[in-house]
Amino acid sequence: MSFFERLQAATRHSLLCVGLDPDPAKFPGAWQGDASRIEDFCRAIVDATHDLAAAFKPQIAYFAAQGAEDQLERVIAYIRQVAPQLPIVLDAKRGDIGATAEMYAREAFVRYGADAVTLSPYMGYDTIEPYLDYADRGVFVLCRTSNPGGDDWQMRPLADVEGQPRLFEELARRAQHEWARIPGQIGLVVGATYPAEIARVRALAPTVPLLIPGVGAQGGDAEATVRAGWRADAPILVNSSRAILYAGKTVEGLGAAARAVAQRTQAELAQARG
Numbered sequence: 133m134s135f136f137e138r139l140q141a142a143t144r145h146s147l148l149c150v151g152l153d154p155d156p157a158k159f160p161g162a163w164q165g166d167a168s169r170i171e172d173f174c175r176a177i178v179d180a181t182h183d184l185a186a187a188f189k190p191q192i193a194y195f196a197a198q199g200a201e202d203q204l205e206r207v208i209a210y211i212r213q214v215a216p217q218l219p220i221v222l223d224a225k226r227g228d229i230g231a232t233a234e235m236y237a238r239e240a241f242v243r244y245g246a247d248a249v250t251l252s253p254y255m256g257y258d259t260i261e262p263y264l265d266y267a268d269r270g271v272f273v274l275c276r277t278s279n280p281g282g283d284d285w286q287m288r289p290l291a292d293v294e295g296q297p298r299l300f301e302e303l304a305r306r307a308q309h310e311w312a313r314i315p316g317q318i319g320l321v322v323g324a325t326y327p328a329e330i331a332r333v334r335a336l337a338p339t340v341p342l343l344i345p346g347v348g349a350q351g352g353d354a355e356a357t358v359r360a361g362w363r364a365d366a367p368i369l370v371n372s373s374r375a376i377l378y379a380g381k382t383v384e385g386l387g388a389a390a391r392a393v394a395q396r397t398q399a400e401l402a403q404a405r406g
């Protein structure tokens with residue numbers, strides 16, 4: 133099954149991607165500050181949300197910063213056990229020359245067994261190609277990111293390209309056309325904080341999967357996001373991390389609180405899809 137087909141199947145019942153950004157400093161109660169609890173924390177979130185989710189997106193920095201890659205491996209194995217149908221997007225935002233990219237691809241797809249990985253396109257297409265050799269996996273290329281500094285480069289017109297599209301627009305066009313080897317293998321990251329640009333990306337890349345972070349803690353509008361990005365033939369994942377992860381204030385209550393926020397967000401996304 134291709135990544136696109138997995139994503140299509142998983143997004144039939146939900147558009148919510150639950151982001152796993154475990155920061156021990158924000159853990160509740162007795163777990164606060166304890167990096168050895170990363171796995172327990174993530175398992176509690178997975179238990180509480182997997183039936184509401186379309187995907188999980190572990191952010192590798194939160195694990196690596198604590199020397200907790202072994203816990204990341206176990207969290208991924210746990211997701212596979214309780215929700216084998218859900219795609220796992222490893223958020224690593226990699227981008228390096230081909231030879232090094234081969235190692236990053238191996239890390240994401242072989243070591244961690246992720247279904248997809250996030251990539252920066254800054255160094256060009258040859259840095260993305262090694263990931264595409266894994267025909268049953270996907271990539272999400274940063275296109276119009278959710279942060280204010282995304283304006284620095286992504287919103288600039290490209291003087292040497294006909295019609296002078298902005299950088300994010302040219303990225304969207306290439307993902308739809310000349311970069312695509314297998315349909316739906318290359319997705320794009322667009323921020324929920326910029327619904328007008330989600331619509332623009334959709335116009336230029338009508339069948340490309342979108343990963344849309346920025347609802348919840350960053351204040352993106354869930355309804356506007358879905359209206360701008362959703363199409364029956366092109367799956368979208370709308371990610372929320374902190375708003376779900378840190379809703380609970382006690383170890384015992386963390387699952388129920390995370391579930392309540394995930395449920396609200398999932399319902400909002402479902403309603404907007406209609």
Ligand SMILES: O=C(O)c1cc(=O)[nH]c(=O)n1[C@@H]1O[C@H](COP(=O)(O)O)[C@@H](O)[C@H]1O
Nearest residue numbers: 191223250277278345348349350372373374
């Ligand atoms: O690639 C990403 O996932 C990403 C791209 C982007 O433009 N903005 C963005 O916030 N992210 C990630 O999405 C998550 C957002 O987390 P919350 O703001 O807590 O929901 C973090 O893991 C970010 O690293």
